[in-house]
Amino acid sequence: MLFPRQSVRHPLVVRRTTVSAVRHVVPSIVRVTLEGDELAGFASLGPADHVKLFFPDPESGNLTVPDLGPEGMQRPSAGVILSRDFTPLGVHVAEGGGTTLDIDFVLHGDEGPASAWASRAEAGAHLGVAGPRGSRLAPTDLGRLLVIADETALPATRRWLGLVPASVPVTGLFDVADAGVTGYFEGADARVDAEWLLRDEGAGQLDEALRSLGPIDETTFVFLAGEATALAPLRRYLRHDLGLPAEQVAASGYWKRGVVNLDHHAPLDPTDPD
């Protein structure tokens, strides 16, 4: 079975936004709501879309965003540019026309500027948002969705739940640091047959959980995203042991242990870039 997926391009826009609300969805994930006139026209249509967020310089507190030129985004002549990739979780257009954008941040300490910023975010703070440049729509013609995700891909999982037909059964294998994360879907998980695996209970348990699902039929679409090193053997199992074709498996490294600002366009498994 092929999974045709339409791609939609969006004009590249860099927006300055202001935080209007902050709340903990679960203890380790904070939801930040952004507002601002520049959000008008913001569009995100695909489940795995991403935006580039621009953070204020932690030293000066100044927010610098790129200029837009004929070649796309350009570094301005002054100012510190700090950016990371995030999932546009929810876009809401109020009756009066104001647009807000929700982003969920995984808090993993202060060693990363995004996590450090999110752990202190308050209403009135500023953030830049660029993109998404394009959206790859969810396949519509699928019999089942299998999602394998850690905390960073729970927002994308929510997007998948909202974008595949309600009749499609969803199986989720979620690799998380603590049991507190299991409340993340806030009731939206009734349709997910979810297995929550606690990361410190041993390496390899995600692999075991995937293998214990048995054969994966040709109508099942598989989305995997999270820590790149942990996902590489799972992708290898799906593509090589089970022989699933590339268009049935979307695998993306969202971060990599020990790597700052991972380039997610790099192959998840450098030994097997296919």
Ligand SMILES: Cc1cc2nc3c(=O)[nH]c(=O)nc-3n(C[C@H](O)[C@H](O)[C@H](O)COP(=O)(O)OP(=O)(O)OC[C@H]3O[C@@H](n4cnc5c(N)ncnc54)[C@H](O)[C@@H]3O)c2cc1C
């Ligand atoms: C397409 C896409 C969508 C994404 N969507 C989201 C999202 O919606 N929400 C979200 O929280 N993240 C998301 N991420 C992941 C996020 O971009 C990375 O986790 C990013 O590295 C965080 O930046 P930072 O400044 O906190 O850490 P960095 O400065 O990039 O890294 C500093 C250190 O922290 C480690 N690190 C980075 N992330 C984590 C983590 N989650 N847990 C433990 N250690 C970590 C790194 O390995 C490095 O050693 C997404 C990534 C991609 C590519």
